[in-house]
Amino acid sequence: MVPASYHDFFSSCATVAGALIGLLFVAVSVSRARLAGDRPDGAHQVKAGAAFSALVNALVIALVGLMPGASLGIAAVILAAAGLSATAGLGIMLYRDRAVRDRTGHVIVLIVLLTLYALQLAGGLALDRAPASSSLLSSQCALSIMFFVFAIARSWELTGARDRHLLPVITATATATATPPAGRAESQQQAGTGPAAESTPVSHPRG
Numbered sequence: 001m002v003p004a005s006y007h008d009f010f011s012s013c014a015t016v017a018g019a020l021i022g023l024l025f026v027a028v029s030v031s032r033a034r035l036a037g038d039r040p041d042g043a044h045q046v047k048a049g050a051a052f053s054a055l056v057n058a059l060v061i062a063l064v065g066l067m068p069g070a071s072l073g074i075a076a077v078i079l080a081a082a083g084l085s086a087t088a089g090l091g092i093m094l095y096r097d098r099a100v101r102d103r104t105g106h107v108i109v110l111i112v113l114l115t116l117y118a119l120q121l122a123g124g125l126a127l128d129r130a131p132a133s134s135s136l137l138s139s140q141c142a143l144s145i146m147f148f149v150f151a152i153a154r155s156w157e158l159t160g161a162r163d164r165h166l167l168p169v170i171t172a173t174a175t176a177t178a179t180p181p182a183g184r185a186e187s188q189q190q191a192g193t194g195p196a197a198e199s200t201p202v203s204h205p206r207g
Helices: 003-032 032-035 042-066 072-096 103-129 136-157 166-178 180-193 195-200
Strands: none
Touching: 003 042, 042 072, 042 103, 042 136, 072 136, 103 136, 136 180, 166 195
């Protein structure tokens, strides 16, 4: 049984999760061709599936937390097991889709989600043994917030927005600086200022 002091938090979580799931459906419907067309985008499916899984998890945890006499520990264990299974399925789908580029980024996303579910599973088992522990309840609340952050980040990517994290931006800038565009290199060679022009010997006629 969840203490009454947590009811406001779970009530807010249920409201936020319901609103975000509705917005996720809108984002998915806008890019429906990439999910259910002749050639569905595997990366897009992984992002949508991961975001939906995280939001449903947070929603159900919040609703169970509001139920009188419900066991939040058992609910967390069931949801974590379902989430681990769904995430494993997304990983298999990503592995089979040969057209997906930048697999490393998507694999990291799935690893983060697996970690969250593993923490939820461990916390749920501990909470089932000690349902009155405030620290374990607070841990489940913190995990709900992490699921929200994860789902919002994946939903942002579904809209087609560019990745603005610090590390990808620095990597892209360094790559662009180290590799000049092909057009610039060709124009330098035609103008005689590129590396190829500098290495070409100039012959002078003998008179």
